[in-house]
Amino acid sequence: MTTGALDGIRVLEIGTLISGPFAGRLLGDMGAEVIKIEPPGMPDPLRTWGQAELEGHRFFWTVHARNKKAVTLDLRTEAGRELFLELVDCSDIIVENFRPGTLERWNLGYDVLHARNRGIILVRVSGYGQTGPDAHRAGYASVAEAASGLRHLNGFPDGPPPRLALSLGDSLAGMFAAQGALAALYRRTVTGEGQVVDAALTESCLAIQESTIPDYDVGGVVRGPSGTRLEGIAPSNIYRSADGSWVVIAANQDTVFRRLCAAMGQPELADDDRFANHRARGRNQDELDKLIGDWASQRQPNDIIETLSAAGVIAGPINTVAEVVTDPQLRARGMLVDHWDDRVNRSVLGPGVVPVLSESPGTVRNSGPSRPGLDNDEVYRDLLGHTDEELAALAAEGVL
Known part of the structure; x- marks a missing residue:
């Protein structure tokens, strides 16, 4: 064989x-x-x-x-x-x-x-x-x-x-x-x-390392650590749910962000000048993370993931190996x-x-x-x- x-x-x-x-x-x-x-x-x-x-x-x-x-x-x-x-x-x-x-x-x-x-x-x-x-x-x-x-x-x-x-x-x-x-x-x-x-x-x-070298060569940018997110890429972060566990939500593409806003019951955010496109969201990353974080904090992790996944938004848990080995x-x-x-x-x-x-x-x-x-x-x-x-x-x- x-x-x-x-x-x-x-x-x-x-x-x-x-x-x-x-x-x-x-x-x-x-x-x-x-x-x-x-x-x-x-x-x-x-x-x-x-x-x-x-x-x-x-x-x-x-x-x-x-x-x-x-x-x-x-x-x-x-x-x-x-x-x-x-x-x-x-x-x-x-x-x-x-x-x-x-x-x-x-x-x-x-x-x-x-x-x-x-x-x-x-x-x-x-x-x-x-x-x-x-x-x-x-x-x-x-x-x-x-x-x-x-x-x-x-x-x-x-x-x-x-x-x-x-x-x-x-x-x-x-x-x-x-x-x-x-x-x-x-x-x-x-x-x-x-x-x-x-x-x-x-x-x-x-x-x-993605664009770190050309970013430095062209613009003198020395990319550094950014914690749980990437600077200028928003939203793409971890957010604490109602039970205290963390959920990853990534909706940094314009079409996906619009879906996220609708799923959160705040469709107007997609047309807000602060968040209307990729560069605007990057400039207002802190404010956007707070809005999503407030929404996520009122919900259980499974509800967040199921709601967003059904809407076509990328979301998932941060699993330990104990959870990985049972992942269906x-x-x-x-x-x-x-x-x-x-x-x-x-x-x-x-x-x-x-x-x-x-x-x-x-x-x-x-x-x-x-x-x-x-x-x-x-x-x-x-x-x-x-x-x-x-x-x-x-x-x-x-x-x-």
């Missing part, structure tokens, strides 16, 4: 933690066979990450390990290097997120990989990219978010710039890396040649899926496959290897043809 659009593509993943493994997971979700390589005795630290704990185990691993096989291999040894190159011979993509220069020190730079397989695509994720004055520096998501200007946009005016309670920069880089891998796969169908995909955490954080829309779309975790002998819920393809949808085919090297025999013996005796000898040498 076809497992997804990338069925038949083989990926070697030699990264750790989040950015590289996230790219590998995205490719695996779309059907690729992903072989994760960990050094002997040095498992990916992600195996021990996550905030919940059960029987001594944590569960970030289940999110990024799914649809992967796990083998151990010491790339620092000559025997390990040769075995890796055998895998390169029969693979399509390599994903790594080491500091730039690491593969070259192991004599596994792209020139070596391309000499073995002219179609190989090397996806390199790093803090600052493979070139430039900062390329040699290690990079974490927290620093990338800050250095790119993204962190400066978060929070409230005159307050410290907080982080999102996630490693956003890592995930953004992993997404751009997977996108680059797909583009390189297509180009290979034209040229027959692989190439290097260079994705940086800082640049990934920069890429999503997400459930209907298959966006909450079970992963069997044999470490704790039970299913563990995780995110579904995004995006949804109509003819070759991605799948969660397995929950990922619970132990490093779990698939050594299958990969090295069945895929590459090594005998049990050869594998035993390599294991004795510490290569596997």
